[in-house]
Every structure is written in C-alpha cells, then in structure tokens.
Amino acid sequence: MGIFAIVTTEILPIGLLTSIGSSFTISDGMAGLMMTMPGFLAAISAPVVTVATARIDRRLMLGAFILLLALANFLAAAASSYWMILISRVMVGITIGGFWSIGAGLAGRLVPSEQVGRATSVIFSAVPLGSVLGVPLGTFIGDIAGWRTTFLVMGVFTIAVFAMLLVVVPALPAVQATRLNVLSGMLRGVNTRFALVLTFLIVLAHFGTYTYVTPFLEQVTHVSSGLITVYLLIYGVAGIVGNFLGGSAVTRYPRATFAAAAAMIASVTLLLPVLGRWDLGAVALLIVWGIAYGAVPVCSQTWFAKANPDSPEASSVVFTASFQATFSIGALMGGIVIDRSSPSTVMVLGGCAAVLMVFAAWFHRARKISFPESP
Numbered sequence: 001m002g003i004f005a006i007v008t009t010e011i012l013p014i015g016l017l018t019s020i021g022s023s024f025t026i027s028d029g030m031a032g033l034m035m036t037m038p039g040f041l042a043a044i045s046a047p048v049v050t051v052a053t054a055r056i057d058r059r060l061m062l063g064a065f066i067l068l069l070a071l072a073n074f075l076a077a078a079a080s081s082y083w084m085i086l087i088s089r090v091m092v093g094i095t096i097g098g099f100w101s102i103g104a105g106l107a108g109r110l111v112p113s114e115q116v117g118r119a120t121s122v123i124f125s126a127v128p129l130g131s132v133l134g135v136p137l138g139t140f141i142g143d144i145a146g147w148r149t150t151f152l153v154m155g156v157f158t159i160a161v162f163a164m165l166l167v168v169v170p171a172l173p174a175v176q177a178t179r180l181n182v183l184s185g186m187l188r189g190v191n192t193r194f195a196l197v198l199t200f201l202i203v204l205a206h207f208g209t210y211t212y213v214t215p216f217l218e219q220v221t222h223v224s225s226g227l228i229t230v231y232l233l234i235y236g237v238a239g240i241v242g243n244f245l246g247g248s249a250v251t252r253y254p255r256a257t258f259a260a261a262a263a264m265i266a267s268v269t270l271l272l273p274v275l276g277r278w279d280l281g282a283v284a285l286l287i288v289w290g291i292a293y294g295a296v297p298v299c300s301q302t303w304f305a306k307a308n309p310d311s312p313e314a315s316s317v318v319f320t321a322s323f324q325a326t327f328s329i330g331a332l333m334g335g336i337v338i339d340r341s342s343p344s345t346v347m348v349l350g351g352c353a354a355v356l357m358v359f360a361a362w363f364h365r366a367r368k369i370s371f372p373e374s375p
Helices: 002-023 033-052 058-078 082-103 113-124 126-145 147-168 180-186 190-210 213-221 225-250 254-275 279-307 312-340 343-366
Strands: none
Touching: 002 033, 002 058, 002 082, 002 126, 002 147, 002 213, 002 225, 033 082, 033 312, 058 082, 058 147, 082 312, 113 126, 113 225, 113 279, 126 147, 126 225, 126 279, 180 312, 190 254, 190 279, 190 312, 190 343, 213 225, 213 254, 213 279, 213 343, 225 254, 225 279, 254 279, 254 343, 279 312, 312 343
16 A cells, blocks of 8 residues: 555656646646656665665654655645645655665565565555556546645545554564665676666656656547546556566566566557557557556566565665666656657657667577576
C-alpha cells in the first residue's frame, strides 16, 4: 500500500499534465518537470538517506517517508504557484528514494526464503496497480472536481497508509548496515554494470514516452479527456498482468524476460505514430505496452539482486537510484522534444532507445556472462 501511494503520487501528473499546465499557463514540456523533479531527488536521496539511517528500525523509516509523502500531497493541493508544486515534488522525490531503497528489498525479511520471488512480485504489483487504479481514478477526480482535489484525496489516503504501516508491519531492526564502500564495490561487478545499462535504456525509453501519452492521445488519436481515463485504466490492467508474468519468468530467464519486455515497448512506441491514429490501434498498443512495462521494475530489481545476492538493501539502493535518475532524464528529454517537435517524434525516439536495450541484452548473452548463484 505504501508503494502504491508513492507510485500513484509520482505518476499522477501524467493524467493531470494538461490541466495543471493550463492552471499555471505553462507548456506541456514545462509541466513535465513534475515528473523530472522526483526522480532526480530520489536518485540522490536513495544512497544518502539509506546510509545515514542504516541503523534505524526500517519500519520507522518507512513510516517517516510515508508521512512526508502525505505532506507533499497536501502542499500540492494548496499550491498557489507552480514553484510550490515543484517543491512538493522534491518532497516526493526524497520519499521515493528512501522508501524504495528500504522497501524493495524487504521481501526476504517478511516471508520464508522459498516465497521471496512471489513476495517480490506482490510488492512490485503496486507499480502497475498505481497505473490501473491510482492514475485513472486521480484523473477522473481531477476531471470532476479539479486536480487539487486529486492531491487532497491522495494526502488523506496516504495518512491512512501511514497508520496501517505502523500498526500492521512488524518491527524491522537494522541487521546489515549499508555503507558507501559496499555501494561503490557493487559497481565494479560486470552484472551490476549491465543491470545499470539495461535499466537506463528501458526506463529512458518508457518514461520519455509514457510521460507524454496524454498529449499524444489528445493530439494524435483525438481522444476526449473522459476516454483518456479509460485508456489509462486499460493500460494499468495490462500492467498488472505483465508484472506477474514477468515476476514468474525473470527468476529463471532474467535476460530473455527483460529483453522481451524491451522489444515489446520498442514495437509499441515505434508503431504508435502510425496505428495510434485510430482508437482501436491505440488501445491494442497500450495493452501490449502495459504488459511489457509491468515486467520492467521486477526484472530490473531481480537483475540487481542476482548480481549482488549478499547485499539485498544495497542492491535496492542502486536499483532505486538508477531507475529514478533515468526516469527523470527520460521525462526531461521527452519534454524538450515535445516542445520542439511532436508527440509522435517522442514515441519514435523512445522506441529507438528500447531497441538499443534489446541489443545490449543480446551482447550480455553473447559474452556468455552468467549470474552468481543466489544464496
């Protein structure tokens, strides 16, 4: 529930991008900074916060980050200027970096060892669930009562999650302090470096395009604002399916599963400017896109975990930092392109990045690099 609240808050501007932009009279690219800011801050806060709080009970830290998220939502709801929105997004970024770094690797402490893979998939199901429920519902509330009401509702929901987290989750005292030398040592491993490259390329491809899917649907497919909510809902449902399909396959076939997801995203984004002109084509491609991206976070996290089986929290830190930094770069680059060109150009460039990821995964296979055995 905590990750669901974080993911929903993080990507909520995708569905509200044009309405928030019009409220403050800014371009779609400038409004895209709402997606860029949290990622950069998360990339910085992931190692800094995790190392600084390494000896504090992990449940207390998760609660503190969720409380910060609630405050960020309330600030966004009350913002009188776009700069206040960006300040709230800074708070979101700190939350993402700290919560994800701790929470993404906690499955091993919450369930027996033979259930860790399934538990990780359940935890990561909150990512597409944020798309299937959070963003469409937030967009729907925004259409009816205004985007500020959406953030207000998210703030109230996050407070409820904060209370549940403190009551339900057991105490999780720190058992292995994550230090900077551990993080730097991980980066010398060849599998970690490949994980960084693959994550960079696929996340760049996805968020450089999906951040601006609403302008694409409005300008190219000519979808009404009410139907965009339905389209995002369909995408999110497909994402949940992709999360569990990817989670069940990536443990046995980490390379092939990750490459297959990238190939699907490449196909979708390259075909959207052509087939996305029609409603049926756009919906079909969004379904494929949802299935593909639903597998990406769990694939990326699994790659980092397999590359560093003895340091689960450190693996989560590197995963979070790389994922969020690339998230921001993708949203920023997509915003630059869309302000100077068109949504279709954004899709094509994102597709090219996804194709490069497929080639990088093939290169990893061609070099016959294998993962160390997990404990």
